[in-house]
Amino acid sequence: MASLTEDSATTGEEQGGVRRRDFINVAAASFAGVGAVTVVLPLINQMNPSADVLAAASTEVDVSAIAVGQAIKTIFRKQPLFVRHLTPEEIAAAEKEPVSNLRDPQTLEDRTKAGKKQWLVTMGVCTHLGCVPLGAAAGEIKGEFGGYFCPCHGSHYDTAGRIRKGPAPTNLQVPEYAFTSDTVIKVG
Amino acid sequence: MSFPWANEYKPNNAFTRYLDERLPLPRFVYNAVGAGYPVPRNLNYFWNFGVLAGVALMVQIVTGIVLAMHYAAEGTVAFASVEHIMRDVNAGWFLRYAHANGASMFFIVVYTHIFRGLFYGSYKPPREMVWHLGLVIFLLMMATAFMGYVLPWGQMSFWGAKVITGLFGAIPLVGEPIQTWLLGGFAPDNAALNRFFSLHYLLPFVILGVIILHIWALHIPGSSNPTGVEVKTEQDTVPFHPYYTAKDGVGAALFFLLFASLIFFAPNMLGHPDNYIPANPMSTPAHIVPEWYFWPFYAILRAFTVDFFFIPAKLLGVLAMFASILLLFFLPWLDTSAVRSGHYRPLFRKFFWFGLVPCVIILAWCGGAPAEEPYVIISQLASAYYFAHFLIILPIISRVETPKPLPNSITEAVLAQAPGAKLQPAE
Numbered sequence: 001m002a003s004l005t006e007d008s009a010t011t012g013e014e015q016g017g018v019r020r021r022d023f024i025n026v027a028a029a030s031f032a033g034v035g036a037v038t039v040v041l042p043l044i045n046q047m048n049p050s051a052d053v054l055a056a057a058s059t060e061v062d063v064s065a066i067a068v069g070q071a072i073k074t075i076f077r078k079q080p081l082f083v084r085h086l087t088p089e090e091i092a093a094a095e096k097e098p099v100s101n102l103r104d105p106q107t108l109e110d111r112t113k114a115g116k117k118q119w120l121v122t123m124g125v126c127t128h129l130g131c132v133p134l135g136a137a138a139g140e141i142k143g144e145f146g147g148y149f150c151p152c153h154g155s156h157y158d159t160a161g162r163i164r165k166g167p168a169p170t171n172l173q174v175p176e177y178a179f180t181s182d183t184v185i186k187v188g
Numbered sequence: 189m190s191f192p193w194a195n196e197y198k199p200n201n202a203f204t205r206y207l208d209e210r211l212p213l214p215r216f217v218y219n220a221v222g223a224g225y226p227v228p229r230n231l232n233y234f235w236n237f238g239v240l241a242g243v244a245l246m247v248q249i250v251t252g253i254v255l256a257m258h259y260a261a262e263g264t265v266a267f268a269s270v271e272h273i274m275r276d277v278n279a280g281w282f283l284r285y286a287h288a289n290g291a292s293m294f295f296i297v298v299y300t301h302i303f304r305g306l307f308y309g310s311y312k313p314p315r316e317m318v319w320h321l322g323l324v325i326f327l328l329m330m331a332t333a334f335m336g337y338v339l340p341w342g343q344m345s346f347w348g349a350k351v352i353t354g355l356f357g358a359i360p361l362v363g364e365p366i367q368t369w370l371l372g373g374f375a376p377d378n379a380a381l382n383r384f385f386s387l388h389y390l391l392p393f394v395i396l397g398v399i400i401l402h403i404w405a406l407h408i409p410g411s412s413n414p415t416g417v418e419v420k421t422e423q424d425t426v427p428f429h430p431y432y433t434a435k436d437g438v439g440a441a442l443f444f445l446l447f448a449s450l451i452f453f454a455p456n457m458l459g460h461p462d463n464y465i466p467a468n469p470m471s472t473p474a475h476i477v478p479e480w481y482f483w484p485f486y487a488i489l490r491a492f493t494v495d496f497f498f499i500p501a502k503l504l505g506v507l508a509m510f511a512s513i514l515l516l517f518f519l520p521w522l523d524t525s526a527v528r529s530g531h532y533r534p535l536f537r538k539f540f541w542f543g544l545v546p547c548v549i550i551l552a553w554c555g556g557a558p559a560e561e562p563y564v565i566i567s568q569l570a571s572a573y574y575f576a577h578f579l580i581i582l583p584i585i586s587r588v589e590t591p592k593p594l595p596n597s598i599t600e601a602v603l604a605q606a607p608g609a610k611l612q613p614a615e
Contacts, residue, residue: 044369047383053373073470077374080470103495124470128502129354130375131347132472152351152476153490153559167493169358169500 058188060180063119071136073124076175076187080124082136082148082161083185090159091117093146097158104170108160111174121185122161122172126150133157133172148172190407193422195223220403226425227432228413230602234308235411235432236439237301242399243440244294247447249392251287252336259339261385263378266341267466285455286447291333292458293447295481298326307540309416309528314409316520321402323516325395330482332391335384337479338376342463347476349376349384355489358506375469415601416528417594424598475558483555484548485509487567488574490559508571515578522578525586527594535589539581547573 059076063083066072071084086094094108108117124132128150134140135148135157143149144165145158155166162171177187197215199205208215218224258277260269273280302322305311311319334352338345353376357367372379410419419425426432450457458480462473478486492505530537547570554567595601 047369047372049368049373050379053377053379075470078377078469079375125375129351130357131351131476132470151474152472167490167501167505169495169502 058186060184060186062184064183068118070138073136076123080132080136081175081187082120082122082124082172084120084122084136084161086118086120086159090146094158094160094162103163106160106162106171111160111162111171113179116179119185120159120161121177121187122174125173126152126155126168127163127170127172128153128155128166128168190219190224191226191410191419191422191425193425194219194226195427197222197224220407221428221433223427223429225407225428226419226422227411227428228419228424228598229426229431230413230415230598231411231432231435232414233435233439234300234304235413236436237297237304239436240297240439240443241294241301243443244290244297245392245395245399247290248287248294249396251283251290252389252392255283255287256389259385261339261382263341263381263467266339266381270340282451285451288459289447289450289455291336292450292479292481293443294329295333297443298329299481302326306544307530308412308414309523309525309530310412311519312523312528313520315406315412317405318402319520320517321398321405323513325398325402327513328391328395328398332388332395333479333481335388335391338381338384339388340463341381341467343465343467343471343473344460344463344476346376346467346469347472348478349380351476352478353380355506355509358500358503360503376467412528413598414529414531415595415598416532417596417598417601420597421599477556480552480556483553484551485512485555487551487555487563488512488571490555490564491567491571493564493568508575512571512574515575519578519582523582523586525589525591527591532592532594533585533589534592535585536582539577539585543573543581544577547577 057077059074059081061072061074061081061083063072063085066083066085068085069087069090071082074081074083091108099105099107108120111122112118112120124136126133129152131150131152133148133150133155135142141149143156145156147159147161147164148157149155150157150166150168153167155168156164157168157172158164160171161174163169175187177185180186197208197212197218199208199214204214207213215224255273258269258273258280260266270284273284275281277283305319305322334348338349349371353367353370356370357363359366368374370380371377372383413419460477465473477483486509489505489509492501492508495501496504525533525536527533530540550570551567551574554563554570557563595604
């Protein structure tokens with residue numbers, strides 16, 4: 001650098017202490033910097049989900065065979081999806097609890113479709129660290145609130161899939177879905 | 189670097205003279221781990237574990253490279269390819285058991301090495317950089333071990349990957365995009381398996397690079413020793429070779445004895461039977477536990493069960509777990525006592541043996557236990573002590589403690605243990 005500085009003294013007139021060589025140095029380094037960042041972007045972005053992973057992102061479920069009080073486990077985006085046909089008692093239990101008492105305040109209405117509040121559709125993924133909660137299949141324990149129970153770190157969900165006890169921060173996620181007919185839902 | 193009385197490398201034939209003038213590699217080795225490196229004469233067997241860690245890394249690299257010749261990192265065949273290694277590949281069972289138990293041996297050795305550093309104050313000036321580089325190696329080891337455990341694509345592999353990448357989901361706002369980015373999908377799948385394999389192959393060589401820096405930084409002040417008194421004269425030291433190459437050889441023999449016992453008599457003792465069930469995204473094992481070497485940290489993660497004001501419990505657990513290791517980077521400034529060795533620090537020694545050591549053992553025990561009472565409350569108390577030990581107790585001890593008188597030199601300490609011996613030069 002020292003020799004460069006000496007050379008540059010002869011290359012042009014100074015303007016307020018700034019030499020032409022300074023401008024060239026800054027411009028060259030900036031240009032190389034922008035180029036480096038441009039190359040880093042694809043190197044980082046390649047780790048995001050690829051097109052084929054994103055393409056398998058919606059699924060249809062026929063719910064006609066699910067009896068009252070029963071639930072099924074199906075797959076949505078390679079993760080478990082719970083579809084539960086709530087009993088009137090379960091609906092009453094979910095509606096009885098004042099929303100202000102909840103960690104993640106939501107009513108059963110917020111979590112179901114209008115006029116279809118007996119159908120609870122949630123991801124089967126504990127919001128703590130991603131285990132599959134128990135309670136969807138027959139005979140599995142449903143936790144202290146009659147909904148779902150995550151065996152990994154002991155989170156209890158109620159009959160609306162809302163977190164009531166344990167380390168999970170939020171309610172079981174309700175994915176985007178719609179009833180395409182009375183008995184078929186399209187998730188995603 | 190090194191002491192003025194260090195032996196000088198002398199090439200003893202025409203070839204080594206030729207080489208020394210062009211690429212002085214033998215000279216470098218001689219000065220690093222040969223007769224040219226003077227080492228305190230009083231090192232005990234705890235000083236074996238640095239070399240043993242190097243041995244363990246070499247075992248992992250060699251067995252890992254040959255296993256990679258038979259393994260397929262693809263979601264549908266990964267599990268089957270591991271079974272292929274176990275049943276069909278010549279000596280495949282041996283190589284895989286050596287690699288899996290080699291990871292445990294590596295952690296046993298490294299935990300002993302860290303224990304040594306904590307008790308004898310090896311983290312104190314002028315060796316802070318050695319300590320920091322060691323912690324970097326430890327973090328890299330944990331990442332490597334975690335990703336390696338995912339590769340067999342059994343139930344514990346899958347759910348371990350899900351839980352650990354779920355930790356990043358706890359970060360506010362950017363957590364979920366980061367988790368998806370790390371996994372290359374919404375749940376662990378082929379994309380995650382492939383990148384974990386790529387990184388699992390890469391990181392051991394990064395570790396090797398940091399180990400070179402670790403040794404480089406160590407050789408500037410030279411090795412510490414059980415008295416914590418710095419080397420003063422030539423008679424305080426002996427050359428690394430043959431004295432400590434021989435002593436490390438004894439340790440290495442015991443290391444391989446224990447290692448072989450695990451491989452041949454209890455190869456699955458430290459593993460989980462669930463990992464012989466192929467990965468199933470639809471069913472969580474009843475009891476997800478990481479490998480034993482992550483238990484203390486897993487206990488700290490799970491110790492947080494209630495929100496603290498606006499910070500959710502999940503984020504607190506994740507922060508505490510990372511903090512429990514990052515905390516150790518600040519150790520040289522938390523422990524301000526000028527005396528290094530725990531031998532001469534009566535108060536420090538009590539809190540070390542009756543506080544920190546049982547605390548870490550209890551955390552490990554809770555981390556391997558299910559997430560229920562009484563383990564939750566015990567891990568909460570132990571986590572609280574862990575942080576209190578480093579952040580409150582250690583700084584206070586350093587100020588109030590009256591250390592025992594230190595020996596004037598390493599030689600004096602050595603001769604004090606051997607009554608009647610005369611003061612004479614080492615060697």
